[in-house]
Amino acid sequence: MSQPSRMRVALVLPELLGTYGDRGNATVLVQRLRWRGIDAEMIEVSGDTPVPADCDIYVIGGGEDIAQLAAVRWLHLHPGLQRAVARGAVVLAVCAGFQILGTSFAGTDGAMHPGLGLFDVVTRPLSRRAIGEIVVEPAPGLGIRSLTGFENHGGATQLGPGAAPLGRVVTGIGNGFDGVEGAVQGRIVGTYLHGPVLARNPDLADLLLTWAVGHPLAPLVLEETEALRHERLRRTASR
Numbered sequence: 248m249s250q251p252s253r254m255r256v257a258l259v260l261p262e263l264l265g266t267y268g269d270r271g272n273a274t275v276l277v278q279r280l281r282w283r284g285i286d287a288e289m290i291e292v293s294g295d296t297p298v299p300a301d302c303d304i305y306v307i308g309g310g311e312d313i314a315q316l317a318a319v320r321w322l323h324l325h326p327g328l329q330r331a332v333a334r335g336a337v338v339l340a341v342c343a344g345f346q347i348l349g350t351s352f353a354g355t356d357g358a359m360h361p362g363l364g365l366f367d368v369v370t371r372p373l374s375r376r377a378i379g380e381i382v383v384e385p386a387p388g389l390g391i392r393s394l395t396g397f398e399n400h401g402g403a404t405q406l407g408p409g410a411a412p413l414g415r416v417v418t419g420i421g422n423g424f425d426g427v428e429g430a431v432q433g434r435i436v437g438t439y440l441h442g443p444v445l446a447r448n449p450d451l452a453d454l455l456l457t458w459a460v461g462h463p464l465a466p467l468v469l470e471e472t473e474a475l476r477h478e479r480l481r482r483t484a485s486r
C-alpha cells in the first residue's frame with residue numbers, strides 16, 4: 248500500500264476491549280508517526296458507529312469474558328475489520344482481541360464460540376490462569392528486540408499452519424502451547440502482552456508502522472522508554 252497523506256489508526260471497541268490501558272497502543276502508534284512528521288489521527292470505534300474499513304492500522308485490546316463475547320457478536324454484525332484485513336490493513340490484537348480474531352474460542356461456559364476467522368488459531372481453557380510478567384524472544388525474522396509485557400488470561404491458544412508464533416516465551420506462559428507466544432499472520436499480530444505492549448516495546452510499534460507506511464522509518468529512540476525496558480528485563484530475569 249502506498250503511504251496515504253494522513254495515517255488513520257482505528258481503536259476498536261475500547262469500552263469492551265481495553266483492559267490494562269490497551270488503548271495506549273493506538274496512542275503510541277499515532278504519536279510515533281507524528282514525531283516523525285507523518286500526519287496521523289486516531290479513530291475511536293465504539294458500538295454506535297460501524298467499523299470503518301479504510302483505516303491503515305486497527306488496534307483491539309483485551310477484556311473480560313462477557314465483554315469479549317459482546318464484542319465478537321458486534322464485530323460479526325459490522326464486518327469493517329474483516330474487510331480491512333482483506334485489503335491488507337495492519338492489525339494489533341491483544342489478549343481477548345487476539346482470541347476473537349481466531350477461528351474459535353472458549354467462553355466462560357466452556358462452550359466454543361466462532362471468532363472472526365482472521366487468524367488460524369483456536370483458544371481453549373488453560374488448566375491454570377496465566378497471570379504475571381512475561382518476556383518473549385521474538386521470531387528472528389521480525390528483526391525486533393525482546394518483548395516484555397503483563398499477561399492475565401484463562402485461554403490457551405493453539406496455532407494452526409496458517410499462523411506463525413510472534414516469539415518464544417522466556418519467562419511466563421504466553422499461548423500455553425509449545426512454549427510460544429502470540430501469532431503473526433500476514434500483517435496481523437496477536438499477543439497476550441498487555442502493558443500497553445507498544446509503550447513497553449517500541450520496536451513492535453515501529454514494525455507495525457513500517458508495514459503500514461510501506462517503507463522503513465527514521466529511528467526514534469526515547470531514553471526513558473529504553474531505561475524502563477532494560478529495568479523490566481533485568482527485574483524479570485532476576486526472579
Ligand code: GLN
Pocket residue numbers: 266308309310311312315341342343344399400401402
Ligand atoms: N477473557 C480472556 C481470557 O481470560 C482474555 C483476558 C484478557 O483479555 N486479559 O483468556
